[in-house]
Amino acid sequence: MGNRIVVRKEPSQGVPFKYLFGEQEVNAQDHGLKKVEFDPKPFDGGKFRLAYKGKVFCKEEPSSTLNRARFLNCWTMRRDADRPYFPCIVKQFRRSHAQYAKEWDKDLTVLNKAQDLARKFNKDVRPPVKIQFAGAFLYQVYQPGAEYEQSGFFWPRLEKIADASVQKAEKVCVEPHFEGKFVKANCNNGYVGQFVDPSLGELSFHRTAQAFSHWTWTVTEGALLVCDLQGVMKEGDWQFTDPAIHDAAGTQLYGLTDLGPRGINAFFRTHTCNHICQHMKKPDAVIDIGLPAPIAHVGSTTFSFELVQVSSAVHDQQDFADILDHAHRGTCYAQAVATLVRHAERRIVGRNVEPHHVIADAIVKKHGTKGGCVEPVLNQVCPPRRLRWREVRADDAARCLQLGRAVLCGFHLSDKQWHSFSEFFRRFPSEVLGELPDPSKDVLSGHGCVLIGQDPSMWKAKNSWGDDFGDGGYFRISKKLLEQMQARFFDIFFVEEDLSAEDREAYKNWCRNSHLHTVSTSS
Structure with a gap:
């Protein structure tokens, strides 16, 4: 007789983890929920998260009526060998986005806020269909689990064939399992x-x-x-x-x-x-x-960090490549300002935006090819286009990106630092630059680029040195390093009162076609 091979699963396990809902501390254990057990391998997943099937074991009467209405909404109790449990879905951020797991408490706050609004909607509007939102809890993994292969009849041998996708101490979100379409x-x-x-x-x-x-x-x-x-x-x-x-x-x-x-x-x-x-x-x-x-x-x-991809479409890649000699970098300030101006004008409905090279050439003609100071350039190009500009702090620059606005960034490096900067992105084009050598007492030279994306620890920037630099013309630099470099940030925007009659009429026409009303705000 041949060997029989059986795959056995050792479930991943987690315990309730406390989080804040407003000023209230929430813990699944307070509502009669105990440990969670879930498959070591996901059954589904999206671009950023993975999903596992599991069970949350609980007491016979897991919570009071009041708490159940808020925190155990949509949960359905089942039994396994006479042990009460709730079928659940466990969600985990993929390894590539594990740094965002600290945001889980905000996700749970969203669920509770939505549930409060749904109750008011059901009461005040009396819709034909009532709306409910499932409660969810935060758990921390203490046993990652694994998959084993057991072979043989009389002397079975157990061999691990795969570790779980989760790791010890990792935080995961636990939601009820929905039955149906x-x-x-x-x-x-x-x-x-x-x-x-x-x-x-x-x-x-x-x-x-x-x-x-x-x-x-x-x-x-x-x-x-x-x-x-x-x-x-x-x-x-x-x-x-x-x-x-x-x-x-x-x-x-x-x-x-x-x-x-x-x-x-x-x-x-x-x-x-x-x-x-x-x-x-x-x-x-x-x-x-x-x-x-x-x-x-x-x-x-x-996800908000995907807006990097939306923001990066502020200009065609050829905007730089067509007009710039890679070896000649004294016009970076002009390229950066031209990009931001075009990005701002594209947010104004109906604007005919000048080509990048027309704006950049006009700036270079007036301010030269050996670098330039950003403020006088902005004073030259913004008012005729009914745009405004302001210098902002790093946290304000981050908020601009969240609102979909690119940001001009200027910084200075020594020759030694420039060599390290260029060499790093030659060797590691898609990595994040985290450190540079001490500038000592060397003479510093400036550079301008355009920030088009971010995550909590780094900026993503569009450079003006052509497609062969860095990651197709882009580079990533840590926020901490840019702060050490005493970088400056500039935002270009518009307000309604500055817009022309043609701008306003174009927007009104766009609103009518989009079922919207007229604008009375800035962007």
Whole structure:
């Protein structure tokens, strides 16, 4: 007889981890939930997260009625060998984005905030379909688990064939497992889901979901908007999980899926009111006007750090390559200013934006090819185009990027540092530059570039040295190093009062075509 081979799974295990909901400390254990066990390998995943099937073991009566309504909403108890448990989904950030795991507490705050709004919506609006949001908890892995292969009949041999995808002490998010057809009603980037069969009542569900997102903006007086609505349609209820909230202040208060004013604008740009929300207030102001269609008609969640990719489309790569001799770098200031000017004008609906080389050539003709001071250049190019500029701190520069605006950055290095800078990106074009040698008492020379993206620890910049430099003309540098280099940051923007009559009329026409009202804000 041959050997029998069986694959055995040792589940990954975790224990409740405390987090803050406002000023309230939340712990799954306080609600009768015990450890979680889940498969060592994911069953599904997106671009940034992985999902595992699991069980949360619990007490017979896990919580009081009040706490259950808030924190155990949509959880369904089952039994395994007479042990009560909740079927669950465990979510983990992929290794490439593990640094964002510290944002889990914000995700859970979003769920609880959305649930509070849903209860008010159900009570005040009395929609045909009630809306619920699943409660979720934070857990910390203490046993990663593994997969083993057992072979043989009489003397079985056990051999590990794969480690778990999670690591010890890693924090994961635990949500209830939904039974039924999972549907995406809308997304956080303007995408609107399509119902399949009106005879099944799906039309009523979808209209209620879109109206709820609209209503959240109205009831909070424009302060926020709940979207990214996804879940199952069950017995007259929408059961949602993992929503997003856009904060109008643009501070990313609600985590990585909070796209701020850009996200709010994206929703209303594609939203068509139905009988539930047609009498609700709509925006008087559309924030960040001229925003390109946000990853249009893609039904997957957009994370704020993906806006790097959106922002990077501020100019064609050839804008630099066509006009710049790689060996001649004394016009970097002109290239950077020209890029920012074009980026700002493209946010003004109906503007005919001059080619990059026309703007850059005019700057170089006046200010020369041996470097230039940014302030007089900005004073030259901004007023005729009805633009304004300001110098900002690093934290303000980060907020500009979150709002979809590129930022000009200037810094100085010694010859020794320039050599290290160039050599680093020659050898490691897509890596993050984290240190440079001491400049000693060498003479420093300046450089200008355009910041087009970021994550919590680094900036992504567009350089003006051609495609063969760094990562296709781009480079990444740590925020700490740029701070040590005493870099300066400049923002180019516009306000409504400066716009021409033609600009205003073009925007009004765009609003009419987009079901929006007129603008009364700056960008």
